[in-house]
Amino acid sequence: MTEMTQIAAPLAAALAAKGYESLTQVQEAVLAEEAQGRDVLVSAQTGSGKTVAFGIAMAPELLNGADRLLFADVPLALAIAPTRELALQVARELEWLYGEAGAIIATCVGGMDYRTEKRALDRGAHIVVGTPGRLRDHIERGSLDLSGLRVAVLDEADEMLDLGFRDDLEFILEAAPEDRRTLMFSATVPKEIAALAKDFQNDALRIQTQGEKKQHSDIEYRALNVTSRDKENAIFNLLRFYEAKTAIVFCKTRANVNNLLARMGNRGFQVVALSGELSQQERTHALQALRDGRARVCIATDVAARGIDLPGLELVIHADLPSNSETLLHRSGRTGRAGAKGVSALIVPQAEFRKAQRLLQGAKLVAEWGKAPSADEVQERDDVRILEHSALQSAPGDEGAMAETLLEKFGAETVAAAFVRLWREGRSAPEVLSDAIQPSAPRERGEFGESVWFTLSVGHTGRAEARWLLPKICDAGGITKNDIGAIRVQQDRTFVQIAKSVAGKFGAHQQIEADLEMTRMDGEPTLDRPERAPRKPYEKRDKPAYTPKPSRFVEDEDAPRAPRPPRAEERKPYEKRDDKPRAPRSDKPYAPREDRKPYAPREGAERKWSPEDRKPYAPRGEDARPYARKEEGDDRKPRWKAGDKPEGKFKPKSAGFKSHGGSSDKPARAAGFKSHGDNPKAAPRDARDTSKRFVPPKKK
Numbered sequence: 001m002t003e004m005t006q007i008a009a010p011l012a013a014a015l016a017a018k019g020y021e022s023l024t025q026v027q028e029a030v031l032a033e034e035a036q037g038r039d040v041l042v043s044a045q046t047g048s049g050k051t052v053a054f055g056i057a058m059a060p061e062l063l064n065g066a067d068r069l070l071f072a073d074v075p076l077a078l079a080i081a082p083t084r085e086l087a088l089q090v091a092r093e094l095e096w097l098y099g100e101a102g103a104i105i106a107t108c109v110g111g112m113d114y115r116t117e118k119r120a121l122d123r124g125a126h127i128v129v130g131t132p133g134r135l136r137d138h139i140e141r142g143s144l145d146l147s148g149l150r151v152a153v154l155d156e157a158d159e160m161l162d163l164g165f166r167d168d169l170e171f172i173l174e175a176a177p178e179d180r181r182t183l184m185f186s187a188t189v190p191k192e193i194a195a196l197a198k199d200f201q202n203d204a205l206r207i208q209t210q211g212e213k214k215q216h217s218d219i220e221y222r223a224l225n226v227t228s229r230d231k232e233n234a235i236f237n238l239l240r241f242y243e244a245k246t247a248i249v250f251c252k253t254r255a256n257v258n259n260l261l262a263r264m265g266n267r268g269f270q271v272v273a274l275s276g277e278l279s280q281q282e283r284t285h286a287l288q289a290l291r292d293g294r295a296r297v298c299i300a301t302d303v304a305a306r307g308i309d310l311p312g313l314e315l316v317i318h319a320d321l322p323s324n325s326e327t328l329l330h331r332s333g334r335t336g337r338a339g340a341k342g343v344s345a346l347i348v349p350q351a352e353f354r355k356a357q358r359l360l361q362g363a364k365l366v367a368e369w370g371k372a373p374s375a376d377e378v379q380e381r382d383d384v385r386i387l388e389h390s391a392l393q394s395a396p397g398d399e400g401a402m403a404e405t406l407l408e409k410f411g412a413e414t415v416a417a418a419f420v421r422l423w424r425e426g427r428s429a430p431e432v433l434s435d436a437i438q439p440s441a442p443r444e445r446g447e448f449g450e451s452v453w454f455t456l457s458v459g460h461t462g463r464a465e466a467r468w469l470l471p472k473i474c475d476a477g478g479i480t481k482n483d484i485g486a487i488r489v490q491q492d493r494t495f496v497q498i499a500k501s502v503a504g505k506f507g508a509h510q511q512i513e514a515d516l517e518m519t520r521m522d523g524e525p526t527l528d529r530p531e532r533a534p535r536k537p538y539e540k541r542d543k544p545a546y547t548p549k550p551s552r553f554v555e556d557e558d559a560p561r562a563p564r565p566p567r568a569e570e571r572k573p574y575e576k577r578d579d580k581p582r583a584p585r586s587d588k589p590y591a592p593r594e595d596r597k598p599y600a601p602r603e604g605a606e607r608k609w610s611p612e613d614r615k616p617y618a619p620r621g622e623d624a625r626p627y628a629r630k631e632e633g634d635d636r637k638p639r640w641k642a643g644d645k646p647e648g649k650f651k652p653k654s655a656g657f658k659s660h661g662g663s664s665d666k667p668a669r670a671a672g673f674k675s676h677g678d679n680p681k682a683a684p685r686d687a688r689d690t691s692k693r694f695v696p697p698k699k700k
Contacts, residue, residue, distance in 0.1 A: 111280030233431035325362030
C-alpha cells in the first residue's frame with residue numbers, strides 16, 4: 001500500500017486532518033511509478049475516491065515541488081464535470097485538499113451569474129472546475145485563457161458523452177496546449193470513451209481497479225414486488241422500515257418527482273426535490289439541507305443526482321426502474337461509498353418483472369426478491385427502536401426530579417404510554433399493502449437438474465404450442481410449471497423435460513386427452529433439425545424460337561378483313577323497351593339563323609331595350625372635341641384652387657366625421673375614424689371633445 005509520505009506535504013497534511021489513514025485502490029493506482037507524468041484512463045466504481053485520486057495525481061504539475069502556490073494569472077489545472085452539482089462537489093473536495101497549498105479555485109457552471117465567474121477568473125485562479133457548456137462560453141468570450149494549462153481532468157466522462165457534450169469537450173481540449181497532461185476518469189469505458197481518449201491523450205495508461213470487477217460489494221440489493229396501486233405506499237413503508245439517516249428516491253420524470261414530493265410532504269417526511277427544472281440556487285439549498293440534517297429524503301431524477309455525494313446516505317429507492325443496467329449501477333453507487341454499507345431497493349410492479357430481471361442480469365447483480373415491508377413489520381421495527389433509544393439507555397440526570405413527579409402523579413404505565421405516543425406522532429403511519437404475486441428469480445440455462453424426457457403425439461402439424469401444452473401437462477400429473485423444463489415442439493411430435501423427482505407421477509404411457517398421448521422416453525431426444533433432402537440440379541429449359549407477332553396492317557388486299565361496323569344509316573332504328581311509344585320527331589327542317597324572326601317580346605310585356613336605343617359613341621381622334629378651358633361667361637361650375645374658396649361657400653370635414661364622397665356631415669360611430677383623403681396626423685387628440693372641433697362660420 002502506498003505510504004502517505006509519498007504525497008506532497010500540503011496534501012498529506014490535509015488528508016491527515018480529514019481522517020485519512022490509508023488510500024483507496026484507485027488513489028494508489030494513480031500514484032504508481034508507471035503513472036507518473038503520463039496520461040491515464042481510469043475506470044473505477046462510484047464512491048471509490050476518484051475526486052481525491054485525481055487531486056493527488058495532478059499535484060506534481062501544480063506544485064512543481066513547492067509547498068505553496070504563487071499567483072497565477074491563467075489557470076494551471078482544469079476539471080470538467082457533467083452536472084452542476086458534481087462540479088460544485090469537486091470544487092469543495094479540492095478546496096480542503098489544496099487548502100494548505102493556498103490554491104485559489106474558481107467554478108464555472110450553468111445557472112450561476114456569469115459576471116461573478118468572470119471576475120473570479122480575472123482575479124486569477126489556479127484550478128478551474130466547471131461544466132462543458134459554461135466553460136466553452138467563457139473561452140469563446142475570452143474570459144478563460146487556457147494557454148498556461150498544465151493538466152486537464154475529465155470526471156464522469158461516460159456521462160458527459162451520454163448528455164451530448166462531445167463537441168464541447170473537443171472545443172475545450174483543443175483550446176489547451178498539446179503538451180498538457182490529461183486525466184480521464186469514468187465508471188465504464190465504452191467504445192466512445194476509448195475513441196475520445198485516443199484523440200486527446202498521448203500514450204494513455206489504462207488503469208482498472210479491482211473494485212470494478214466486483215460491483216458494489218457493500219450494497220445490499222433488494223427487489224420488492226408490489227401491485228401498481230401500492231407503488232407509493234411501498235415507498236413510504238420502506239422509508240419507515242429502515243429509518244435511514246439520509247435516503248434518495250429516484251424517479252424517471254420531473255412530473256413524478258413533483259407528485260411524490262407532494263405526497264411525502266403531506267405524510268410528514270422531511271423531503272426535498274432535485275430536478276432539472278429547479279434553479280441552481282434551489283438545487284444548492286436542497287443539497288445543503290440534506291447535509292445539515294434538515295431534510296432526510298431526497299427525490300431526484302437521474303441527471304440531477306449524477307455523481308453527488310451525500311454523507312450518511314444509507315438507502316437508495318428506485319421508484320421508477322432505470323432504463324439500462326449502467327444507470328442502475330450509478331444510482332445504487334450513491335450509497336455504500338468509502339466502505340460504508342447501504343441498501344438499494346427496486347420497486348417492481350407486476351408488469352415490470354422481466355425488465356427488472358434483465359437489468360439485474362445486465363449489471364451482474366444478485367438481488368433478494370421479496371415483498372415490501374408490511375404495516376406490521378414496520379410497527380415491529382418501531383418497537384425495537386423504542387427499546388434501543390438512547391434516552392432509555394442513559395441514567396437520569398437533571399430531569400430526575402421531574403421524572404419522579406410524573407411517576408407519582410400519573411403512574412409508570414401512563415408515562416410510558418405517553419412516551420410511545422410522542423414517538424409515533426412524529427412519524428408517518430405505515431400503509432397497509434395488498435398481497436402481490438411472488439416472482440421467481442430468473443433461472444439460468446443448465447440449472448434444471450436431473451430430468452426425464454417425455455414425448456407427446458402432437459406437433460406443428462396439430463398447431464401445438466408450449467403455452468397450450470403446459471397447463472395440460474400440469475393438470476395431468478398434478479405438478480407445477482417449475483417442475484417442467486424445456487418444451488420442444490417438432491413437426492409431428494413434442495418433447496417435454498420433467499424433473500426426475502415428479503416424473504413418477506406419469507406412467508410409461510398416459511392419455512392426457514382424446515387425441516393427446518404422453519409416452520416416457522429412455523434417454524434424451526435428438527433435437528437437431530433433420531437434414532433437408534438435396535435439391536435437384538437446375539435444368540436449363542430450351543426456350544422456343546422467337547416469332548414476331550403479325551402486323552395490324554394487312555398488306556395483301558385480297559386477304560379477308562374484319563367486318564366493319566355498320567354506318568349510321570344502316571343501323572336499326574331505336575326501339576324503346578317499355579310499352580309507351582316515343583313521340584315522333586317534327587318533320588320540319590331546321591331553320592338557319594338568318595331565316596329566324598327577330599326577337600319580339602311576349603304579348604302584354606313592355607319592351608325595355610332595343611338595339612336602336614343604343615347611343616352612338618363620341619368621336620375620337622381628329623374628330624374629337626378639344627379640351628376647352630374655362631372662359632368668362634361660361635355657365636359651368638368654377639373649379640376652385642386651394643386657398644381661393646370664399647368663406648361660407650363650403651362645409652369643412654371636421655375631426656370625427658366621415659366623408660362619404662360629398663359634403664355629408666354624418667357623425668362617426670366612434671371617435672378617431674379617419675376621413676377619406678384627410679391627413680390622420682391633423683386630427684385632434686380627443687375627437688370626442690366637441691369644444692375642440694372646428695365650427696364653420698354662420699351663413700349670412
